[in-house]
Amino acid sequence: MQQWESDPAYKAVVRAFVDGDPQDQAGGPLDVRAVVAAIRPEAKDGFLVNEVPWDRFPEGREVRKRMERLRSGSIAAIRGALDALGGLCANDMRAAVAPAVPFLVRIGTDPSTGMRTEALGVTAAAARVGYLGVCTRDRMLRPRGADEWLYEPTGYLANWSVQAARDAIAADADLLLRLVDDPSPAVRIAALYALAAASDRARDIRTAFHTRLLTEPSPAVRSALILAMAELTRAHPAPETVGWIRDQWSTPSRSPEVRVSAALGWMCLSDQPIPDRLRAMVNDLATDDMAELMAPLPWMRAAECADGDGLPRCMRAMLHPDAPDTGDGQDDPWS
Template structure:
């Protein structure tokens, strides 16, 4: 943390902790939303890392080195996306946001050996407070608008004191700016790429419904049940940010359709619950209870929404089913000590 205290943004964070008005720093050199918006296309396309002010943000040099190493074909786990995921997991997203445009371009390069790892990391900074979240109110929620300083209240601060809402908003804006690079990945030969492309696109700002339309179009052509489930959840997440009653009605049709794959019906049930505040219908409850087998719950952890929703020894699907259908039930007792009695 000593290194972070010498970072030029530390004075801003210290001032905010002392009660300074966040709006007085908006649009300045340490507002990551402004920095991302000002990144020129030639900088992103040419991987001109030296043109990006990494050092304005905590551990920025570390992120720059990691993404440069990844772009050069280095190990994604040790230094590339491992750094990105690790910093987001440690609630330090500001510098990671600057890597998003470069990660997207690596993912779009069909010849890059680590494109899948890059794509899986793209949306990490675009979501905050979502690990272990499985309730109707929170699972697919995007708080606030990209330039709304109320995000400071919605998301609070990162471990460094940096406004977390600014990082999330900047990441979503960066993804939105490169939607044209991400959309073709919905048709990639690799199912994992199609899933992660849907996961990233779900965070895009989509007032004209371009992304949601693409997700629905791909759903009509997709044959893999897990990928279809991903497209349903991505559609629901996008619709949560940009409400569209016909899409909510479509979700209801999917979980009621017994000809659909079980994974699709479960994803649609979860998506519909997150899009409405209606009481849980009896047929939805029955469908989820019937379809949520242990085997299927583990298989659906291939979906990043479900993987991050897990907790207390439950898979993401099991956690969602319990929190959404039986919110009165407490978290199950869980011990991760393999030497504890009974393990």
């Protein structure tokens, strides 16, 4: 990676966003939202990465190099490129990654790449900020940046980076919606996680989630469908969906993973007191086996402190908010 002190893009960002008024850059060449919106459909489909002005953003030149490797045909090169892009997201440096999202979507929808879940994972990571370790009712599944200004370590507005990625997902929602019925459960889950972050098309996405849940054979994917529905509804409120999610956890005939996931979703969507029957259901169904089943889901991985403790941490934080979070995953969260 380049030294920030000698990177012209970093210097430009500091002048514009740290020393100046960020709002003056809205719609201009440093507004990554405008840059992503201007990428031609033909450039996306043809993987014409040279049409994107990567060097306007910190680490953009490195991202451009990584993008070229995504078409190398080498699994090792593709994996390395995706790891590097994911690393930038993990370090809250998404400005140069956001313009990559339309191309990552196409990697994720191309069975010949062999790295579909990884590409979709970076797509989803680019569209979320400040969510790791968050598992309380008021913060889990909440899209940050809508009502606060957040900055990346480079000084760039994280709000704009995330919004650009979310807009890119919405623009290519039709491609991602096809993956809701993909033969691979891992691809289905990765697509659901990406779609849950879309800035638009909520009605179409909800319809696809509802339809898939009727026939979904995998318990893990059924759980993911409920969590994706809840996250989408957190960003795009729909009272009827909140009621539907409540029905999912409160109906005994629903499968255990659906009821537990719906309980999590409902607690994040509602500020009502938690009913005793929800607590009783969790005591019965949120077992170690259920935690193991849900552990691979990206929502649970984002909430965990130790491997596999995502569900226990969430339940502890939501059902017992006054209890200390030990972070060791060893104590019984619903005792």
